[in-house]
Amino acid sequence: MRIRMLLKIIRAFLRTLVSISLIFIAYISFSVRKEMGDIRQKLAEIPTSPIYLDRYGSQIYYQDGFKRFKFNDSKTGIPELDIQREVSSRMLMLTAIAAEDKRFFSHGGVDGSAIARAFLANQKNKQIVEGGSTITQQLARTAFKNVVGEDKTYIRKLREVFAAMLIEKEMTKEEILENWYTWISFVPSNPGLLNASESLFSKKPWELKTHEMALVIGLAQSPTRYDPLTYINNANKRKESVLKRMLELNFINEKEYQESINAEVKLKPLEKTFYATGFINSLKENADLDLSDYPLINTTLDKKLQNNAYASICFFMERLKGQKIDKELGGIEGVSLISIDPKTGAIRAFVTSQHEIKAKKENYEIGDELGCLENKEPTSKGNWYDFSKSFRSPGSAIKPFIFTVALENGMDLNQEIADRETLFWNEDDSSVYAPQNHDGEYLKISNWVNAFANSSNVPFVSLLDTIGSEEISEYWQKMNFEKPWEDYLSAALGSIEMNLLEVTALFSTIASYGEKRNFKFFESGATQNGEIIFKKNNSSKKIFEAQTAKKTIYILGEAIQHEKSTASASIMCNGLEREIPKLAGECIQEWFPSTSKTIGPKKHVIFGKSGTSQNNRDGWYIGCIPDLCTGIWIGSRQGGGKLSGGNYPALMFNMFMRLSAPTLSWNTFESPNNFEFEPKNIFSN
Incomplete structure (x- = not known):
């Protein structure tokens, strides 16, 4: 009797559970149908993108605008050519099916077996690791993102399923594929197959060869991970996987498979104007308005400076390929160069990309790198990873900050300073800190010009110990740096972490006499005819007194020209003939007023x-003239080599300034008022 009652209760519970589930599913279905509205109209209204112009009106090549894909667009009216393109269009279709959805023509928007496989994989891993999405589902979650949602949950998956089924009812399979090719991203920041095909091969999709189709369409799985401009090995592996699937599905025969596998991928990015992908990505990220409201965006970027930045990076990265990278430099992970107008905060050049160099280039010949300077429209490979926001230790680049705060607190510039082996007591943990100079040499009694020139460590640790971390932290917060100041004496030598944008902002603040200006990526938004309809205002904040900043500029200006300067390569004229060719231009000191x-x-x-x-x-x-502050960072993968700020980053700055010199205004910084500096020129060990 009790067992029967228990079974009745269980059956009633299950019926209730099923009823609630069905009601919930019906509600989801109804809400998705209502929110999607007119599906054809929505898919026809592809988002538009503004045209980005540099400060002088040159167009920045950046493909974030959607381009409608139509199979019929391949037709030319020439029978022989149209037959050939029809075959290519069919191969495009088969490649997508092999890469993403082999049962595309047999399901109604959802592949039950794929979902079951994904469910089991997710249960096994106790998290969502596989989606099992069809081409139609991918289109649904991309084009109807506001309906489906973006969270990785089963409810979102359910909404995606209903959205896909509704799309299948409204559209033919060919129309679904055309929209998939329009909405899906194949390369970073560039939605659609037309953009991807043009940006990688300078071709229309139906002009691609089979192995090129396999590579481009295979990128849809992960545009960043497989980006061929950055990770060509990953892209080739994905291409081979797609080709193998095409062979298994009999879309190509064994001969075609072998030809495609062995065919070399020859990337030929479309060179339309000039490239600044990292800059535009950052502009969009930092914009506090909807940029799509403006047909034209007048940015702050300077085409000439941007191309000079690319050329400088290209030159030294090519030269490094001729060396034993791992042994001498610990491998090169990445490089970034950012130039800012300190008076306005306007970004003038912005190159922040991955240039991973792991091994010596065997066929390198001296002079290979000159092509970087001869190319009038250089481009940067792998401009997708934003190293400008990578937090790393700035080393001695933090010392001007410590020094300027000390000046704000009344430090006397003319007093002699001690530069000798010193032990510092840390009361917090009762430990002893013993900083050492980079070369093991000490100046004993010195002055601040010598201390900066030699990049001595002890005087700056002593400054921090005298001022106290609390005072330093107050100015650190004023600068609005992301990571908090660390209460350690080693922070005076750069043990804290900053990114290149922050370090460059610090020097820019000093160059603008203590005024910190927010970064400015664009000046205005305009109509297609150029009529300004929105103007960007920029704010500033007083960090240091003008007199204080001028004193720091004076000391650093003296130090950089000192015969013992560790960064003399940044402005040297003589002795760099083997490092910087004549093609880069005159020595920058020739331009000094x-x-x-x-x-x-x-x-x-x-x-x-x-x-x-x-x-x-x-x-x-990081170097500044009155109208331009330029920060350069080069990162090693494992360290332990000979990389230092005084070699390749300083040389890169020198070359960039030589290339840019004819377009810059060469003025002088203002001197401190009522200022007397008479240091003893002591530079003995």
């Missing part, structure tokens, strides 16, 4: 500082 008739304290044209992190993992150089 004369200061021989200056009354009062000496005026400087340029100041800067190098930085090297522990174990030589990172090399930094």
Whole structure:
């Protein structure tokens, strides 16, 4: 009796559970149907993208605008050519089916077996690791993102299933494929097959060969991971996987498979204007308005400076390929160069990309790198990874910050400073800190010009110990740096973490006499006819007193020209013939305005500082003239080599400034008021 009652209760519970589930599913189905509205109209209204112009009106090549894909667009009216393109269009269709959805023509939007397989995989891993989505489902979650949602949950998956089924009812399979080719991203930031095909091969999709189709369409699985401009090996493996699936499905025969597998992938990016993908990505990320409302976006970028930045990076990365990279530099992980107008915060050049160099280039010949300077429209490979926001140790590049805060707190510049082996007591954990100079040499009694020139460590640790971390932290917060100041004496030598944008902003603040200006990526939004309909305003904040910043500029300006400067390569004229070719232009000192008739304290044209992190993992150089501050970072994969801020980053700065010199305004920084600096020129060990 009790068992019967228990069974009745269980059956009633199950019926209730099923009823609730059906009601819930019906509700989801109804809400999805209602929210999707007119499916054809929605898919026809592809998002538009503005045209991005540099500060002088040159178009920046950036494909984030959707381009409608139609199989009929391949037709030319020439029978022989149309037959050939019809075959290619069919191969495009088969490639997509092999890569993403082999039962595309037999299901109604959802592949039950694929979903079951994905469910078992997710249960096994106790998290969602596989989606089992069909081509129609991918289109649904991309084009109807606001309906389906983006969270990786089973409810979102259910909404995606209903959306896909509704699309299948409204459209033919060919129309679904055309929309999939229009909406899906195959390369980073470039939605659609037309954009991907043009940006990688300078061809229309129906002009691609079979192995090129397999590569491009295979990228849909993960546009960033398989990006051939950055990870060509990953892209080739994905291409081979797609070709193998095409063979298994009898879409190609064995001969065609072998020909496609062995065919070399020859990338030929479309060179339309000039490239600044990283810059536009950051612009979009930092914009506080909907950019699609404006047909034209007038950016702050300078085409000439941008191309000079690419050329400088290209030159030294090519040169590094001729060396024993792992042994000498610990492998090169990435490189970034950012230039800012300190008076306005406007970004003038922005190259932040991955240039991973793992091994010596066997066929390297001296002079190979000159092509980077001869190319009038250089491009950067792998401009998708944003190293400008990678947090790394800035090394000695942090010292001007410590020094400027000390000046704000009344430090006397003319007092002699001690540079000798010193032990510092840490009361917090009762430990002893013993900083050492990078070369093991000490100046004993010195001055701040010598300390910066030699990049001595002890004087700056002593400064931090005197000022206290609490005072330093206050200015750190004023600068609005993302990571908090660390209460360790080693922070004076750059043990804290910053990114290149922050380090460059620090020097830019000093160059603008203590005013920190927010980064400015664009000036205005305009109509297609160029009529301004929105103008970007930029704000600033006082961090240091102008007199304080001018003193820092003076000391750093003196130090960089010192005969013992560790970063002398950044402005040197003589002795760099083997490092910087004549093709880069005249020595930048040839452009300096004369200061021989200056009354009062000496005026400087340029100041800067190098930085090297522990174990030589990172090399930094940041240099400023009154109208431009440029920060450069080169990162090593494992460190332990000879990378330092005073070598390749400083040389890269020198080359960039030489290339850019004819387009820059060469003025002098203002001198401090009522300023007397008479240091003893002591530079003995």
